[in-house]
Amino acid sequence: MEVIVFIKQVPSNENLKVDREKGMLVREGVPSIMNTPDKNAVEEAIKLKEKFGGNVTVVTMGLPQAKEILSEAIAMGADQGILVSDRSFGGSDTLATATILAGAAKKIGKFDVILCGMEASDGATGQIPSKLAEILDIPALTCAEFLEITKDTATIIRTNESFKEKIQCKLPLVCSVSTKINIPRIPSEEDRKNAEKSVFLEFSNKELNLNEADIGANGSPTKVAGSYLTPERKKGIIIKGSDEKDAGKKLIIELLSEKII
Numbered sequence: 677m678e679v680i681v682f683i684k685q686v687p688s689n690e691n692l693k694v695d696r697e698k699g700m701l702v703r704e705g706v707p708s709i710m711n712t713p714d715k716n717a718v719e720e721a722i723k724l725k726e727k728f729g730g731n732v733t734v735v736t737m738g739l740p741q742a743k744e745i746l747s748e749a750i751a752m753g754a755d756q757g758i759l760v761s762d763r764s765f766g767g768s769d770t771l772a773t774a775t776i777l778a779g780a781a782k783k784i785g786k787f788d789v790i791l792c793g794m795e796a797s798d799g800a801t802g803q804i805p806s807k808l809a810e811i812l813d814i815p816a817l818t819c820a821e822f823l824e825i826t827k828d829t830a831t832i833i834r835t836n837e838s839f840k841e842k843i844q845c846k847l848p849l850v851c852s853v854s855t856k857i858n859i860p861r862i863p864s865e866e867d868r869k870n871a872e873k874s875v876f877l878e879f880s881n882k883e884l885n886l887n888e889a890d891i892g893a894n895g896s897p898t899k900v901a902g903s904y905l906t907p908e909r910k911k912g913i914i915i916k917g918s919d920e921k922d923a924g925k926k927l928i929i930e931l932l933s934e935k936i937i
């Protein structure tokens with residue numbers, strides 16, 4: 677079974693900083709990590725390899741520093757990593773990004789299953805997996821909490837608001853996974869150190885040969901009209917009183933003054 681996993685490097689949530697003037701995420705100097713559900717996608721891919729044999733190829737589009745997450749995936753058990761990077765890819769919205777990632781999948785050539793996380797924690801559109809499937813003209817099963825692959829069929833289960841859905845399709849497919857699907861393995865220190873020595877393939881547009889009109893800002897129909905931040909939340913207060921009755925009174929006064937009641 678040939679499995680491709682698309683993984684994205686995102687700023688660590690714990691250290692997320694926002695430039696309130698520019699209304700943008702501060703990425704400089706902020707530690708980056710592998711997007712959380714992408715780790716679950718890598719785990720699921722390795723489980724498929726353990727069951728069926730074959731290869732797991734992890735692919736990320738980003739700056740050269742994104743090799744860090746390729747190395748992490750190799751330490752977990754992936755076989756090879758590919759960095760997709762080119763100046764002409766800058767400014768890509770979700771459509772152009774999916775076009776580039778689909779180009780990388782075509783360049784790899786053979787695949788039975790393409791796995792993604794269900795949403796990236798920074799862009800958070802969840803659009804890439806479906807767009808990728810559309811461009812590759814294969815089915816997409818999204819937000820999987822359970823995945824079973826038999827010889828030529830994939831079955832997923834996902835929770836849709838108040839009910840569960842079981843969906844099937846034939847291979848090849850794109851499947852995006854939720855964090856509920858598995859618990860990603862933690863590589864040993866030795867595996868991490870060995871993975872750091874890995875050499876990764878690099879795809880620029882020279883290799884992908886995509887039309888310049890379909891990538892980067894040229895291939896991006898989305899335009900950001902503006903961005904704004906929600907007001908900073910007020911700190912909570914603790915209301916104290918001489919007894920419960922007094923505290924209750926003070927609470928009512930506070931709620932009235934804040935026009936909550």
Ligand SMILES: Cc1cc2nc3c(=O)[nH]c(=O)nc-3n(C[C@H](O)[C@H](O)[C@H](O)COP(=O)(O)OP(=O)(O)OC[C@H]3O[C@@H](n4cnc5c(N)ncnc54)[C@H](O)[C@@H]3O)c2cc1C
Binds near residue numbers: 737
């Ligand atoms: C007008 C515009 C301009 C932009 N310009 C830039 C820019 O210059 N530079 C920039 O970095 N971003 C830019 N972005 C953001 C970029 O479009 C998104 O990061 C990208 O399309 C992924 O979307 P998302 O984060 O919503 O992913 P989602 O759809 O939420 O991600 C779902 C899954 O898809 C896979 N995936 C997503 N992105 C990648 C990736 N890069 N590599 C591998 N797998 C991936 C992962 O498995 C992920 O879990 C721009 C966006 C817009 C709208």
